[in-house]
Amino acid sequence: MYKFLDVFRTLKLPDDIRVYMENVEVTKVSKTSTNSLARVYIKNDKVISKKIIYKIEDALKKQVFRIQNMDVRIIDRYSLSKQYTPQTIMDVYYDSILFELEKYWTLEYNLLKNSTWEFEKSDLLVLTLEDGFLARTYADNLTDYFKKIYLNRFGFEIDVEYKYASKTENHYEKENAHKLNLRVKQIEEQLQAAAQNGDGESKQLSDADKNKKKAEQKAKAAAFFNERGATGKDLTRYRKPANQDVLYGRDFNDDITAIEQLETPVGEVAVNGMVMSVEPRPIRDERTILSIAVTDFTDSIIVKMFVKNEQLDDMYGFIKKGNFLKIKGIAAMDKYDQEITISNVSGIRKGTDNRSVRTDLALNKRVELHCHTKMSDMDGVSRASDIIDQAIKWGHKAVAITDHGVVQAFTEAYHTMQKLWGKYEAKGEKLDFKVIYGVEAYLVDDTKSIVTNPDGQDFSGEFVVFDLETTGFSALVDKVIEIGAVKIKDGEIVDRFSTFVNPKVPISFRIENLTGISDQMVMSSGTIEDILPDFLKFCEGCVMVAHNAEFDMSFIINNAERLGISFSPTYIDTVLLSQFLIPALHNYKLDTLTKHLNVVLDNHHRAVDDAEATAHIFLKLIRMLADRDIYTLDKLNEEGTLDEESVKKLHQYHCIILAANEMGRINLYRLVSASHMQYFNRFPKIPKSLVNKYREGLIIGSACEAGELFRALLDGQSDEQLARMVNGRSDAEIARIVNFYDYLEVQPIGNNRFMIEKEDYYVKDEEDLRDLNRRVISLGEKFDKPVVATCDVHFLNPEDEIYRRIIMAGKGFDDADNQPPLYLHTTDEMLHEFDYLGSDKAYEIVVTNTNKIMNMCEEIIPVRPDKRPPVIENSDQMLRTICHNRAHEIYGPELPQIVTERLERELNSIISNGYSVMYIIAQKLVWKSNDDGYLVGSRGSVGSSFAATMAGITEVNPLSPHYLCPKCYYVDFYSDEVKKFAGGAGCDMPDKKCPKCGHKLDKLGFDIPFETFLGFKGNKEPDIDLNFSNEYQSKAHAYTEVIFGKGQTFKAGTIGTVAEKTAYGYVLKYLEERGKVKRRCEIERIAKGCIDIRRTTGQHPGGIVVLPIGDEIHSFTPVQHPANDVKSGIVTTHFDYHSIDHNLLKLDILGHLDPTMIRMLQDLTGIDPLEIPLDSKEVMSLFKDTSALGIKPEDIGGCKLGALGIPEFGTDFAMQMLIDTKPQYFSDLVRIAGLSHGTDVWLGNAQTLLKEGKATISTAICTRDDIMIYLIQKGLESELAFTIMEKVRKGKGLTPEWEQIMKEHGVPDWYIWSCNKIQYMFPKAHAAAYVMMAWRVAYCKVFYPLAYYCAYFSIRADAFDYEKMAMGRERLEYYLDIYKAKKADGTIEKTELDEYKDMRIVQEMYARGYEFTPIDIYKAKARSFQIIDGKIMPSFKVVSKIGESAGESIEIAARGGKFLSKDDLRQRAKIGQTVIDKLSELKLLDGMAESNQLSLFDVL
Secondary structure (H helix, E strand, O other): OEEHHHHOOOOOOOHHHHHHHOOOEEEEEEEOOOOOEEEEEEEEOOOOOHHHHHHHHHHHHHHOOOOOOOEEEEEEEEOOOOOOOHHHHHHHHHHHHHHHHHHHOHHHHHHHHOOEEEEEEOOEEEEEEEOOHHHHHHHHHHHHHHHHHHHHHHOOOOEEEEEEEOOOOOHHHHHHHHHHHHHHHHHHHHHHHHHHHHHHHHHHOOHHHHHHHHHHHHHHHHHHHHHOOOOHHHHHHHOOOOOOOEEEEOOOOOOOOOHHHOOOOOEEEEEEEEEEEEEEEEEOOOEEEEEEEEEOOOOEEEEEEEEEHHHHHHHHOOOOOOOEEEEEEEEEEEOOOOEEEEEEEEEEEEOOOOOOOOOOOOOOOOOEEEEOOOOOOOOOOOOHHHHHHHHHHOOOOEEEEEEEOOOOOHHHHHHHHHHHHHHHHHOOOOOOOEEEEEEEEEEEOOOOOOEEOOOOOEOOOEEEEEEEEEOOOOOOOOOEEEEEEEEEEOOEEEEEEEEEOOOOOOOOHHHHHHHOOOHHHHOOOOOHHHHHHHHHHHHOOOEEEEOOHHHHHHHHHHHHHHOOOOOOOOEEEHHHHHHHHOOOOOOOOHHHHHHHOOOOOOOOOOHHHHHHHHHHHHHHHHHHHHHOOOOEHHHHHHHOOOOHHHHHOOOEEEEEEEEOOHHHHHHHHHHHHHHHHOOEEOEEEEEHHHHHHOOOOEEEEOOOOOEHHHHHOOOOOOHHHHHHOEOOEOHHHHHHHHHHOOEEEEOOHHHHHHHHHOHHHOOOOHHHHHHHHHHHHHHHHHOOOOEEEOOOEOEOOHHHHHHHHHHHHHOOOOOOOOOOOOEOOOHHHHHHHOHHHOHHHHHHHHHHHHHHHHHHOOOOOOOOOOOOOOOOOOHHHHHHHHHHHHHHHHHOOOOOHHHHHHHHHHHHHHHHOOOHHHHHHHHHHHHHHHHOOOOOEEEHHHHHOHHHHHOOOOOOOOOOOEEEOOOOOOEEOOOHHHHOOOOOOHHHOOOOEOOOOOOEOEEEOOOOOOHHHHOOOOOOOOOOEEEEEOOOHHHHHHHHHHHHOOOOEEEEEEEEEOOHHHHHHHHHHHHHHOOOOOOHHHHHHHHHOOOOOEEEEEEEEEEEEEOOOOOOHHHOOOEEOHHHOOOOOOOEEOOOHHHOOOOOEEEEEEEEHHHHHHHHHHHHHOOOHHHOOOOOHHHHHOOOOOHHHOOOHHHHOOOOOOOOOOOOOOOHHHHHHHHHHOOOOHHHHHHHHHHHHOEOOHHHHHHHHHHOOOOOOOOOOOOHHHHHHHHHHOOOOHHHHHHHHHHHHOOOOOOHHHHHHHHHOOOOHHHHHHHHHOOEOOOHHHHHHHHHHHHHHHHHHHHOHHHHHHHHHHHHOOOOOHHHHOOOHHHHHHHHHHHHHHHHHOOOOHHHHHHHHHHHHHHHHHHOOOOEOOOOOOOOOOOOOEEEOOEEEOOHHHOOOOHHHHHHHHHHHHOOOOOOEHHHHHHHHOOOHHHHHHHHHOOOOOOOEOOOOOOHHHHO
């Protein structure tokens, strides 16, 4: 005989398959005469499943017999131990028999699958077959098959008989019939409604009326085409027949083809589908190609139509997103798209929605208590809003949102309910529906005691440390095969017990491979009935000890009860004991503990060796307990609570937690916070002890198959056994588990069908799954707990499973294509799922109990509706005082009336609406930053507020342009000269001296209305955004804790979801892996179902949420670390900050480069940036030409402006805007900044209007304020003008009513057109603040060039490269030419593009006559460039292979004096040889010796 692996030495098998073949013998190899089939005869003493056999056959065919292209058949024979009987063979081999039949004998497979079997005698197999044609025809084939299998394969001669049983209606057949009946009824209703509509029309219209209507339609069509100069052919094409369903072209009645069938150019077809999108592409001759994406939900396709532009409006009338159309055209390969499309459309009719729409027709509806949304981490694929909408349409009274570990869908659910309440209220109705807010938590049981049943013992007594080896994991199903134990007395091992146990069943290959115990080793041993009494006698009077004691004790207790032996021992679990004493271990497996405690473990998974090792571990743990003064078992239980690290390592179970009331909501948020902040370990875990602490107002459910209770259950047990034991656990243990929950949960068997495929679950078939549900229900009855039936909803409808399949495949799940039916069921669907329980019990768990739980939950609001700003004592008066004091400092003792009126109007609005605290907070932050030497730039519309200016929050003065004398306080707001600059900037006015004292006048004001910031009635939520230096941002954040107190501020949380491109990639990858090809529009359709699914969490770059003192954060939101990074010290809101910014103040403390650069410029030049004039002609010229720089465009690659490197204006896009608009004034730059930061404000909008001469830079819409001011000037009511501005600036466009009002007030068409184009707009105050910062930088560029370039390269250069840019102009130009060429042909990479941007600034610097000086390792800085002797010295960070970190080390080391050698440099700076080599290569270490040692040559 030859070993299989010796015969086929080259065969490569996966390890998990190869292990089965290690002892297999090959008895013969043969082939057929035609060389088409090779037969390999094997023999083994262990049964190998057919799944394994077929995988090996496939491997042999592909690897060994591939050249001959032969099929391979393995003929397996077995020489089994006496533990095998015909009955046990059937037990272990039945699945293989089914698998084999399914592959080769399909009819016999279906016959056997629906049959039952039993051995009436040891050698008589009786099959009970479902009576029918199949059974009557193939029963004999089946009996012959079993006889041959048993004789040829296993050497048993058996008899096989069969009998017939009448067919019972299958549960699923009932369900399908029920659904079919519902669908038929629905179709009948639709046909009846259609017939009624048709009759109604015929009754209403006489023949004369119909003829008249046809004539009118014909005349209208003729007029339509005559007006557009259509040809006779066109008229024929577009003439509408009498059939009103025809929308375009000719009528047709062709059979509809499913889009999924259009894989080849089949020619003329008709399809029915829904329009997903319409994309117009203008072409020549006033025509447009319409690309219409259409889906029938089997697939999608693009329909292309060539349409004259004047016909577009009519086409858009019916070609709309969501419309169903029937389209007839030619299916052909599109040369442009390279895929099958439909073109040459000859007719379009009204289509029908052919999707199956499920309705809930039950009189009394169920309630779904277990729903996952897109916030369930890459798991759920339905929006909370869609789930709520469907439940309401079905007439359900509630639905529970229970995402995995998070509550981030609560806000969407609540906002959905708010909208629905509003809609129902508008109709005078009340919505009878509520959302139940909950979570599917990851529960860990930290309430287990280390010692079970302590009875006053101490550690000086006797202990038996034992271990079992078994045939599996279930104490009810599996058998003990070895017992090993040692007895400990007075800290010493004094006795041992070791024996095999004959299980009377074969030991599986897996168990033999794990333990090394074979059938031969146990067959001569006694059975458990013989050995257990002896073992219990050995343990008498001793405390028992085991590693994972619950498992081992379950086998002992179960067998003792079965034998009628009374046994209630005290026992210790060394896993729990180790977790208590050694919390830092990464796991508590036996081999991990032996290594940690230096204990010998020779033969792991042999009972006697494991028991010996556990005993030595236990002795060491006893000594550790003594060090803690723990000498008794009772004291151990008192002290032995787990710390956080140990709790985090416990195994988690799923658990549903519902908030029953407001107190429950807060407690739920406390638990969610703790799970993310304290107990996160791959999952946000919640300890049972913490649930008990915060249990008030919560309802706890046992959840799905991953729940603690469900995992405790096993199949195949009678009610009598169940009453005594579940999964080998005692009544007390089961009672402990069940009593923790308020209700128990069961689910359709389809949800858990995956368990049949997995060995660990001991589930053979669907009946076993039903039994599991029956047991949960039985426990509910026994412990008086309501049992509810839930769907565990992960997608809304059956067809939506594709989205979850894609997401699961993207996460790497190999069973992603086997999606269980986790969709929202109707009441009837759920009743049918549980009809095996009987109608009364099914109704109880589906309807009665789910409504019972619903009624226990009050209607709660998950996000507090009240506004809760922080409180700063006397903030109202403080703000008034600060503003007035500053106003008097600027405008003198007697304030001008316009100043007083504006200030008082603002302060009254700010204070009355409760916003003074916001101003004081911003004032404190800005003043602190200014005191520390950093300017702060304002963002958003806060610069519209004069009070903000006076409070020092912003430097933008929003008053109208005016002159002010800083000496005598003369002011001019109203002269004709000043009025010319209304709407502009005061700095644009000509210089002027004070007519009173002769002092030069200040020129102030940007003319920005306060209402942009707060609205006319204080009804706009203000938002103060501040740009701090990026160097100072963290200090500003820290200062908020100084202002409000520690623990009162939190980072604003964000939620990262699957973006459209990512979803497209998931779908594409899924299809490619399965060898499928789909059209782009179908990929896009599927991808849309995968977007917005939660992937991770993060933090707003500058958002700080402030909690008022006295409030608890959990009354607003849970908290967590960003991305659940347990090492992060940052705490964020669990909800996305947008969801709670209506009631908690959010400060936007952003980091920006401009303040940092201005600070460096101030340090380099000594000038105060606030003293830089805003009317410098030289600076203004930068935005027109290069003259102020003393260079020509040809010196800098043809760039026409000097704006390179200036914030806001230094990009090619912005510079082209400058060229197009030709700014003359500072105010023009403000408008240009508004244009450049808006979306669809310049391109395709203002740019077009300027080119056509319809608008100028002064009249075009550039900032949001322009709209409101212009409309008020046109006579519109101020509140309406404000509302229009707000809608337009958010991209929501104008309503027809607004357009009409605007036209009535003389607003030109181009202005209305422009408003409707805009998607987002900048406020003027924001643009002004940005331009002021940019101007200061530009001023330094003109007058302090070395300082400017030094600061720019230090702070703004992203990709400065020392070797390419700082080693001479010639070298720079060489690389510039390369990058220009790459940019021109589109091959430049992003990193190169960044370098190119910096190169252009360097080129400009060289052109102006300035140079770099080489790096001096004793003077150079790690990060900052420096001015040295009129030249610029780069920093270490811009040298490749050195970088900032090594540069900092060199900078610090250089402070210690000269380096003796390169070795000395390396050692003192702690840098690598690579850095030394780079410095040497650049000749920056010239003259430096290699080492400190002198050689003979050095001496000579």
